[in-house]
Amino acid sequence: xxxxxxxxxxxxxxxxxxxxxILKTGLPQHENKEVYLVGxxxxxxxxxxxxxxxxxxxxxxxxxxxxxxxxxxxxxxxSVEILKTRYNFLGNLPLTEAEQELDPEKFFLxxxxxxxxxxxxxxxxxxKHVPTLKQEAYRLLSDESDxxxxxxxxxxxxxxxxAYCAGRAGTIGGKLTSKVFGTEEAxxxxxxxxxxxxxKEGYVLATNHYRDDRGRHQFNDGKEAKxxxxxxxxxxxxxxxxxxxxxxxxxxxxxxSTLVVNxxxxxxxxxxxxxxxxxxxxxxxxxxxLIASKIKKGYKPYAExxxxxxxxxxxxxxxxxxxxxxxxxxxxxxxxxxxxCTDEFAPFGSDEGDISLHEVNDDLKRAVKAGxxxxxxxxxxxxxxxxxxxxxxxxxxxxxAVEVVLKTNSIDDMINCDMTLYSTAFAQIKTIGWIxxxxxxxxxxxxxxxxVVFEIKGDDYLREMVVETQTxxxxxxxxxxxxx
Numbered sequence: 001x002x003x004x005x006x007x008x009x010x011x012x013x014x015x016x017x018x019x020x021x022i023l024k025t026g027l028p029q030h031e032n033k034e035v036y037l038v039g040x041x042x043x044x045x046x047x048x049x050x051x052x053x054x055x056x057x058x059x060x061x062x063x064x065x066x067x068x069x070x071x072x073x074x075x076x077x078x079s080v081e082i083l084k085t086r087y088n089f090l091g092n093l094p095l096t097e098a099e100q101e102l103d104p105e106k107f108f109l110x111x112x113x114x115x116x117x118x119x120x121x122x123x124x125x126x127x128k129h130v131p132t133l134k135q136e137a138y139r140l141l142s143d144e145s146d147x148x149x150x151x152x153x154x155x156x157x158x159x160x161x162x163a164y165c166a167g168r169a170g171t172i173g174g175k176l177t178s179k180v181f182g183t184e185e186a187x188x189x190x191x192x193x194x195x196x197x198x199x200k201e202g203y204v205l206a207t208n209h210y211r212d213d214r215g216r217h218q219f220n221d222g223k224e225a226k227x228x229x230x231x232x233x234x235x236x237x238x239x240x241x242x243x244x245x246x247x248x249x250x251x252x253x254x255x256x257s258t259l260v261v262n263x264x265x266x267x268x269x270x271x272x273x274x275x276x277x278x279x280x281x282x283x284x285x286x287x288x289x290l291i292a293s294k295i296k297k298g299y300k301p302y303a304e305x306x307x308x309x310x311x312x313x314x315x316x317x318x319x320x321x322x323x324x325x326x327x328x329x330x331x332x333x334x335x336x337x338x339x340x341c342t343d344e345f346a347p348f349g350s351d352e353g354d355i356s357l358h359e360v361n362d363d364l365k366r367a368v369k370a371g372x373x374x375x376x377x378x379x380x381x382x383x384x385x386x387x388x389x390x391x392x393x394x395x396x397x398x399x400x401a402v403e404v405v406l407k408t409n410s411i412d413d414m415i416n417c418d419m420t421l422y423s424t425a426f427a428q429i430k431t432i433g434w435i436x437x438x439x440x441x442x443x444x445x446x447x448x449x450x451x452v453v454f455e456i457k458g459d460d461y462l463r464e465m466v467v468e469t470q471t472x473x474x475x476x477x478x479x480x481x482x483x484x
Contacts, residue, residue: 002036005095007056008087009048019043020087021059023095027072027104035074036083037104051091058096070102072109109412134191137209138198139169139219148173148209148217149198153191160187164194166279168256172216172336177278216336234323235284236307237291239299240266249302250294253323254287256280260315260323261290269311269368274318311368312431313361320348326433332480335472338426345450345469352416353423359383360427377439380424384417395441397449402456411457418446418453422473429480440477447474 006022024037039059043049049056060069073083138149150173151164161180167173181187208220234255241248249270250263257277264270277283307327314324320339322330329338343349348357359379367374405414425443428435447470454463 001034002083003092005092007041007051007090007093008083009090010087016044016046017048019049019056019090021056021093021095021099023059023070023099023102024104027074033074035072035109037070037102037107038073039070039099039102049090051093056090056093059099070107072104072107074109136195137206137217137219138195138203139206139209140198140201140203141169146170147203148206148219149203150209150217151191151194153187155184160184162187162191162194166257167217169219170216171256173257235287238302238305238307239291239294240302240305241294241297241299242266243298249305250299251302251305252287252290254283255323257283258321258323259283259287260321262310269313269365272313272315272324274315274321274324308433311364313364314357325430328433329430333426333429333476335476337469337472338430343469345466347423347426347473350419350423352419356380356383356420356423357427357430360424360431364431375436376424376428377436377442380421380439380442383420383424395445397445397452399452399456402449402452406456411453414453415450418450421446422477425477426473435480440480444474444477447477 002022002025004022004025007019008022009017009019011017019041020038021041022036023039027035027037041056041059043053043055133152133154135150135152137151140147140149146169147166148169149164149166151162153162154160160183161178163176163178165173165176179190181190206219210218210220212218234253236251236253238249238251241250247266248264249266250261252259252261254260257280258274259277260272260274262270262272275286277286310326312324312326312329314320318324320341322339325339337343337346338348340346340349341354347353360376363379364374402414409417421439422443425435425439428439450466450470451463454466
């Protein structure tokens, strides 16, 4: 379908356009699906490119072992379809000599080329377009609370806009609100109005504000404000309604500026819905209003409800969230890493992690509906042996043992296999609050093996990233009780 030299254009956020080039076709198939070598060109602009644009002539290449602009794309049922639908064919250009000499086996295999914008954002091409925003943080500190108000306003990628959020110090804050204005003057007037309102409440400008590596708003006053969201217990209320025709439950939890409701037939998992508010006060007010409404309809306190035996599933429209995770998971796995859907090596940040969590959720719902048991260890073995096509991994994580496995399996297959293992382990705890002892050990082995695999691959950059992220995950999983 595609030919080497084909240039495809993609619409990027904030009205920009980028372009990729097909570098090689006819590569060895993965999972019986087509695979292409694809690279990002230097083009980045708010105008759609023409095929004779000089910035399309060659791709971006990164010096060093970690290549962030070139990937093998494929091995997934939707890979080709996504290239067709998300990218528009512009034309064909001859490959440069450097492009022709690229060895496909040296580049990562990923299902989709979804990271184009992020890759450009990390490179010099994008940095030329980064806007200068005015950013300010205000703080309200007292014996009872420690809150922040963060606002950014000005020219943002060609749009004059405001973005702001508020919350407890040490957290990422509540809902991010943004607004675009027609003129810079209108933007400044609105920004000052918001700032003045906070100052009137007692907030003061904080020059020591910064955001840590997890995006949490901190203040450099000798010590970091610990994330209260990790420490506080959510307010919880469970109600039940029964009559001759129905028996159903309704429950609500709220913490800071977020609430979640969970409802359905008694004995079922029920449906989860998460809602975020601009403030704690607004969230608490809405929660109390909902509770009063249910009681008025005849719901009674559900004293028999045990949150530790319930199953927790994410709201698909919101994604990963503490309030849709089992209480034991929230209590033990407090780092924001466990709710990060962008960190490739976090439990649920990779494609494998996301798929594993969804598989667990879907299989749990089917098992509860059918009244049958559910075995996580059997599920993950089936996924690895049949869906991934890889041999079930060894318990020996030495370099020698890993090299033996790699004689019959590719590095990509082994990475996918290990990511599936540990993400399923964390998914079990996230949904039901405990873990099979065997699965726990397999997950620990998988995480320890990842560093060895990247060492063999010769990628020191990614190996360091793996070690940094998974050292925390290994420590936390080792400290978690394996049985209910």
